[in-house]
Amino acid sequence: MNKEKKDTISLRQMFLIFLKISSFTFGGGYTIVPVMKDEFSIKRNLISEDEMIDLVAIANSGPGSMAINCAILAGYRMHGIIGAILATIASAIPSLVIITLISYFYRAFSENYYVQAALTGMGGIIAAILVWTSIDMIRQALKNNIYISAIIMVSAFVASYIVNINTGIIMLVTGIFGFVYYSLVEKYEGGKN
Template identity: 35%
Template sequence: MKELWKLFIVFCRIGGFTFGGGYAMLPLIQKEIVEKNKWATDEEIIDYYAIGQCTPGIIAVNTATFIGYKRKGIIGALVATLGMIFPSVVIITVITAFFTNFQEYTVIKHAFAGIRAAVVALVANTIVQMWGKTVKDWIGIIIFAAAFSSIAFMKVSPIIVVIISAIVGIAIKYRRADAK
């Protein structure tokens, strides 16, 4: 019961910083899940994010579900998911109740502009950290460049890009194993 409560609290804390969506939460997930609680490795978090990108739903919620399941099975998945969404439900309820009254205030507009800038910085920092842990050779750089170009410039579905990248990764691994 104690670990279930901890799962809920940790994901509740992460879920409280939903500005910018799932990608903006990645640094918080990495710090809380990998560094502080050691519930997963960096590689597992990246894998969970990749799978979460391909499955229906919000990436951060899917990641919480995967981690909760890894820790405590189905009940852990439910508790972690509820922890992740609980702050959003509260925040959205409060904002909905009051935002229309305050949205025209200059200070509110500036606050949201600052939040958006901070979210971009969080995402950029995460990309830099993930790069060093996942792109380890020229093949990784080529897969990254192809995936990025496909999504950013050709508007290919991220699901297709992840599936193709996985197939390419598997093919290269088996080709290298056969060469040895």
């Protein structure tokens, strides 16, 4: 864990930031990552960039919406259980409101040319955000241990897309490998000092 001094934020500020993020981030899980990183790592120094990547990895491996999982973990990291609860509520409110409104006006939305055009345009923007987020996460992951990280990424890609191994099995195997490898590396490096 990074020992440098971190800034602090009130529960109210945290709630409003998550409410804002969830209100203006469309496209699901990975589109929220750069916004959370910008808000909590870059602007406010509340969570280091390495910790943010770890939170995203953990959120992605758990059941449920990745955006909500990220909010739970980031809220917990900043303010414990109360932070996790408030971050979850703030992240869920905009989605509930938007889905409720859309359900009332579904027929008008589904047949409206302008709404369909806007949704199609948003799809392209979301795809670009996902590509940028993936590149940023790869760059961050390769920063510390380039060789082992590259081997794990390439192996996971080959196992998933070429050999067709179940994603859950790939995550389990790479998680165990990472735990064992980094435990041994830390133990070895700790013994050298």
